[in-house]
Amino acid sequence: MTNKFHAIEFKEVSLAFDDNVVLDRVSFAVRYGESKVVMGGSGTGKSTLLRLALGLIKPDSGSILIDGENITDYTEEQMMEVRQKIGMVFQEGALFDSLSVYDNVAYRLREQHARESEIEPVVIRMLRFVDLEEAVDKMPNELSGGMRRRVGIARALVGSPKIILYDEPTAGLDPITARTICELALKLRDLEEVSSIFVTHRLQDIEVLASEYVVRDDFGNLVFEHEGDRMCLINTKFIMLKDGNVIFSGSDKEMRDTRDPYIRKFIDNER
């Protein structure tokens, strides 16, 4: 079995809501340390894919493996264990409106009954990672859209999960803020070896994720570099969903060279 090499694996997963088929025997796998960018138009089941991986909903058939563990028939209690390994970044951040930024980020630790002395340094570290230390005492409704997403990322990172699911984290953001979010994803991918599924339909994100990488220079500073002749990124792969099926799976170069009319239209239109 190849399970050992995959952080996330979908095997022949199907799901329908009433008569509406959302996913039709979808199979794919995310290797350890790999980012899988999932694309597709609205309503093609991209978000559903993430909710399945997190066990929030169950598939009608097929199986889902997380870290080699078959979670398809897990109960909610068993899922709680698995979810410790996964961080999820929701579309609009999904911050708890009634809690401050601090309490939002501390949420997972509070559920685990961690002591306040342990919680505080973690929260500060996470907020520093997304560059939002100054917002620690703010309430979610005082934050801009981009800040909410970043707090959402900070909250997802608590507990250092090795798998992160991004549900359109850049949707509706200006290009600069969207780039900030992508840079966070790059840092996690290249420096923390996080495996991830990144759902998006913005070509700019794909551009950044497919061609840039981040390294730490001799002084400990982070440097963003472009892939070039010397090196080619292999830790980011793409899949395209259409009508509940995977119609493309491969690297960004393969995607750009494809003749599939739907993908061509997708790429050309977005430009």
Add this chain to the structure above:
Amino acid sequence: MNLIIRGIIQIQEITLLIWRVLRGIFRPPFYLREMIRQMDIMGFGSLTIILLTAFFTGAVLALNTGNTLQKFGVQSVSGQLVATSLIRELGPVLTCLMLAGRVGSGIAAELGSMLVSEQIDAMRALGADPIKKLVTPRIVALVTMAPALTIVCDMVGVLGGLFATISFQGQSSSVYISSAKVAVTYNEILGGLIKPTVFGFIIAIIGCYRGLSTKGGTVGVGRSTTQSVVDASILIIAVDFLLSKLIISLLLAP
């Protein structure tokens, strides 16, 4: 979908929700702090409207029945009439209808908007059980606060009746009070507290169910909110009839 089938499905889903609450209620974590917070919001927060409703209902009851009682020459029992009506019927029903409007709708709206903004999913993703964290504390809060508020309602209602009888019907306060005392027996009070306990449970479970089954974004939240008040009010009045029959034959039979 057929109306009857939809009704059956809803009953099934509500039963399932109740089962999940009961199954988890004795297992940690308990979220005591959240329960107390909800009690404060729902119980203490509703005190003003309950006080006002109770006072004026008691007063108008004394006012309306005063003339009739006078015709039969038994004006002196108006205290008993007001107290019995309040303890048996008006206290529990009025309190809980007010709670359905103020608190039940709030539960549905809050949980509904949490659902559509994916906060419920986020909660599960972060290792918390929304049933335990959101539903159970609200049920516990309402089941305990509804009887407590009913007691307040009963007392203030009797005072309202006292105010009306002395000011508008020239009765002395001692006649009213000694007559009201006749109505206050242990069985009456017990019967009068069973009702709000059941109603409180109904309000909470309907509010939570409607909130958590919200569909269709922000418009759906509005729909759930309205529906929770309608459902809870109708159920309260229907269940009140059944409970009254039961309480009369078990506790109050001569």
